[in-house]
Amino acid sequence: MKILVTGAAGQLGTTIARGYADRADIVPATRASLDIGDAAAVHAFLARERPDAVINCAAFNDVDGAEDHAADAIRVNALAVRALARAAADAGTILVHFSTDFVFDGETTRPYVEEDEPSPQSVYASSKLLGEWFAADAPRHYVLRVESLFGGTERRSSIDRIVDAMKAGVPARVFTDRTVTPSYVADVAEATWGLLASSARGGLYHCVNSGTTTWFALAEEIGRVLGVEPHLVPVRMADVPMKARRPRYPALSNEKLARAGIAMPSWQDALRRYLAVAVRRA
Numbered sequence: 001m002k003i004l005v006t007g008a009a010g011q012l013g014t015t016i017a018r019g020y021a022d023r024a025d026i027v028p029a030t031r032a033s034l035d036i037g038d039a040a041a042v043h044a045f046l047a048r049e050r051p052d053a054v055i056n057c058a059a060f061n062d063v064d065g066a067e068d069h070a071a072d073a074i075r076v077n078a079l080a081v082r083a084l085a086r087a088a089a090d091a092g093t094i095l096v097h098f099s100t101d102f103v104f105d106g107e108t109t110r111p112y113v114e115e116d117e118p119s120p121q122s123v124y125a126s127s128k129l130l131g132e133w134f135a136a137d138a139p140r141h142y143v144l145r146v147e148s149l150f151g152g153t154e155r156r157s158s159i160d161r162i163v164d165a166m167k168a169g170v171p172a173r174v175f176t177d178r179t180v181t182p183s184y185v186a187d188v189a190e191a192t193w194g195l196l197a198s199s200a201r202g203g204l205y206h207c208v209n210s211g212t213t214t215w216f217a218l219a220e221e222i223g224r225v226l227g228v229e230p231h232l233v234p235v236r237m238a239d240v241p242m243k244a245r246r247p248r249y250p251a252l253s254n255e256k257l258a259r260a261g262i263a264m265p266s267w268q269d270a271l272r273r274y275l276a277v278a279v280r281r282a
Contacts, residue, residue: 001196004029004051006036006084007058011152012098015185016055020193027051031058037075039083046087053094053196056084059128063102064243066124073123078130085137094202095138096192101147101180101208103129106247111181111212113253114204122244132204142195144188144207147252151185151274159271162219163278166230175215176234181208181251182218184270191262200260206252209267221268225275 001024007013008028017028027049029036034045036058046054059077060066066073081097088095102125103118120126135141150157159182165172191207194200213221216234223230237248254264 001025001053002027002049002051003196004046004049004054006034006054006056010057010059011149011154011156012146012185012188013055013057014154015152016057016189016192019186019189023193036080036084039086042080042083043087043090046091046093050091051093053096054084054088055096055192056081057098059098060124063122063124063246066127067122067243070123070127073127074130077124077127078134081131082134082137085135085141088138088141093138094196095135095141096196097131097135097141097143098188098207099132099143099145100125100128101145101250101252102247103132103145104247104250106249108249111251111253112206114206114256121247124244140202142192142202143204144192144195145204145252146183146188147208147250148180148182149185149188150182150271155278158215159218159222159274160278162222162230163226163275166223166226166228169231171231171233172219173233173235174219175237175240177214177236177248178246179212179214179249179251180218181210181212181254182267182270183208184265184267184274186273187264187270191257191264194262195260198261200262205257205260206254207257208252208254208264209270210254210264211266211268212251213267218267218271221271222275225272 060073105119150159
């Protein structure tokens with residue numbers, strides 16, 4: 001299988017490009033090599049490379065910055081997805097696109113399923129929802145919603161910041177009232193491969209580790225795994241000024257993915273596996 005990975009220099013893109021290297025012909029594309037917002041360039045690139053699948057890991061992820069740079073967010077998160085989907089349709093190529101839990105408003109008390117109605121509350125969230133809709137221009141497509149990504153080589157996640165605070169012996173400020181379903185990039189990459197290698201029906205899937213947690217409980221688990229007594233400062237979402245509204249309970253259910261034959265490990269298991277690597281790397 002020949003796979004074009006866009007956003008190949010990012011957290012998820014790097015993991016997928018490297019993780020698939022021994023089982024597929026990978027064509028990594030970064031902003032320097034392909035402007036996915038340029039529809040003509042995208043069509044020409046796919047016509048030349050003729051991949052069997054396109055995995056789009058590119059995204060405008062600055063949630064607060066999107067409020068001031070809406071055009072940039074929409075170009076990358078929506079219009080570029082439309083260009084990829086239409087080029088994939090013309091080339092007869094599978095499209096995989098990653099979306100986000102932010103498409104929901106978080107005003108619930110149980111994990112969202114794919115059939116729940118989105119209600120984006122920010123420019124970033126709206127741009128990602130548009131991207132989901134545009135991805136459907138590809139006849140065979142998978143849209144995978146992920147949440148609170150961690151892992152990869154760059155150590156950029158909230159989990160990494162908590163780990164660094166604990167190792168330095170300084171307080172870590174963590175939300176007590178935000179419930180999430182974390183997603184380990186290594187597990188997301190494996191689930192994505194599982195979908196591509198299967199006959200699973202295309203469409204929308206939630207691709208997160210199993211189980212829900214607050215950030216405070218997650219930080220406590222980090223302390224247990226590291227064997228340290230963490231100094232945690234409980235924070236409520238209302239206490240932190242943020243330009244873009246964050247959903248309070250954006251947890252996602254991955255039961256549909258499980259019904260497709262892909263079982264995601266628990267977030268606790270994923271956290272332990274990641275910390276075994278991250279602590280050595282830090």
